[in-house]
Amino acid sequence: MSDLKKMYSTLQEDPFPAEMTLRLGDQELHYTKRTWTIDGQEKGLRYGENPDQPAALYQLDKGSLTLGGVTFRGPGAGLVSSLEEKHMIQAGKHPGKTNFTDVDNALNILQYLDAKPAALIMKHNNPSGAAWSGDGVATALERAFWCDRIAAFGGAVIVNRPLDKKAAELISSCYFEVVAAPDFEEGVVEMLKSRKNLRILQIPGISRLPELARMPFIDLKSLQDGGIIMQHSFRNRILSADDFLPATAEKDGVTVNARKPSPQEADDLLFAWAVEAGVTSNSVIFARNGATVSIGTGEQDRVGCVELAVHKAYTKYADTLAFREQGCSLYELKQKAAGDSAAAEALEDIEARTRADRGGLPGTAMVSDGFFPFRDGVDAAIAHGVAAIAQPGGSIRDHEVIMACNEAAPQVAMVFTGQRSFKH
Known part of the structure; x- marks a missing residue:
């Protein structure tokens, strides 16, 4: 076992060159490989996605690119790729790829959440919890944590305001692998x-994220056969609640319109759509009062994604009750209940309350990264109390989806985003 553990701390020798040039027609982008001297050893990334994969990080340091009248991010806009030793306040061993990609995807989300202090907990390049709050970064972090206390274990915490002592107390009381912030208050x-x-x-x-949000970067995907797909990075068109489009559709000469969201519903949809930019597709997100309630990621069908998010909401709701009332996880309580009548009674009560409260989903707002091809996904969400929905629109059955909202009691609001937010 000790030998197996060594592979996670062993530094891979990477064979990658010190410089890289990307030529697009007559334009060039020049990159330099990043290394850091930590504990007297100069090295780049510890390893890639897995310990037996050598890897390297490159920073764009020269060149500019304009294609089709669009200017892409250039030198001087670095975030993760521009980190120096002084920014690695406590580094342990040299960082691995997943440490940096979790932080990078959090920044991808935070660029759309600058209006308020916000916190994300990332796990396997998806948020396990996200929140923003006018009451400060500590409140946002606490709410992000309780979205999914279990998945937060071993995650990366990223915030968009200086980290304060109250937030640091929560981080210090749990197991996290990474914390990243623009700055740290004294003593933190x-x-x-x-x-x-x-x-x-x-x-x-x-601090520059709002400025960078409007500038795309070149997004490259390597194929199994060595080929490369190049695309513009995703740019969120919903930067305020006013950017949502009315949900309306016509079928056989009959026009149907959805209820407009209330201001609070619209704010929650705006927040959740920003988080959606960093969630693996197919996905849906339930949110309430500026915090995620449940995040369904990476499913192959839309209704299955809703059902996954509902299942997670119920499970996490019950786990929160178990942890706060019984001092153990839901799973530990189930183990105890097998041979302890008091634990079995407590478990039965928690499960009953979870069902009665529908996993905390009533009144939530839900966003979907793709349109609903059938009304079943919307019906599945409405059955658990969702109050407002945002989705791209554009399905041939948009009229059926809107009717599902209009037939609900109380009536469910819906808006269109006018863009898809897939992330593969």
Whole structure:
């Protein structure tokens, strides 16, 4: 076992060159491989996606690119790729690819959440919980944590405001692998350093995210056969509630219109759609009062994605009750209940309340990264109390989907985003 554990701390020798040039027609982008001296050893990434995959990180340092009248991000806009040793306040071993890609995808989401202090907990390149709050970053982080306390274990915490002591107390009380912030209030770093295996990153460029949000970057996908797909990065067109489109559709000469969201519903849809930019497709997100309630990721069918998110909501709701009332996880309580009548009674009560409260889903807002090809996904969400929905629109059955909202009691609001938000 000890030998197996070594592979996670072993530094891979990468064979990649110190420089890389990407030529697109007569335009060039020049990149330099990043290395850092940590504990007296100069090295780049520890390894790639897995410990037996050598990897390298490159920073764009020269060149510019304009295609079709669109200017892409150039040198000087670095975030994760521009980190220096001084920004790795506590690094442990050299960082691996997944440490950086989790932080990077969090920044992809946070670029659309600048209006309020926001916090994300990332796990396997998806958010396990996300929240924003006018009451500060600590409140946002606490609410993100309770969205999915179980999945947060070993995750990466990323915030868009200086990290304060209250937020640091929560981080120090749990197991996280990474914390990243634009800055840290006095005394916070010392608190965080009590967790010896926690990587502490300062990313000053977080303050520039709203500016960068309007500038795309070149997004490259390598194919199994060595080919490359190049695309513009996703740009969120919903930057305020006013950017949503009315949900309306026509069928056989009859026009149907959905209820307009209330201001709070619209704010929750705006928040959830921003988070959706960083969630693996197919996906839906339930949110309430500026925090995710449940995130369904990576399903092959739309209604299945809704059902997954509903299942997760019920499970996490019951786990929160178990943890707060019984001092153990839902799964630990189930184990105890097998041979302990008091634990069995407590479990039965928690499960009954979870069913009665429908997993905390009544009144939530739901966003979907793709349109609903059938009304079944909407009906599945309405059955558990969803109050408002945002989705791209454009299905040949949009009229049926809107009718599902209009037939609900109380009537469910719906808006269109006018864009899809797939992420593969």
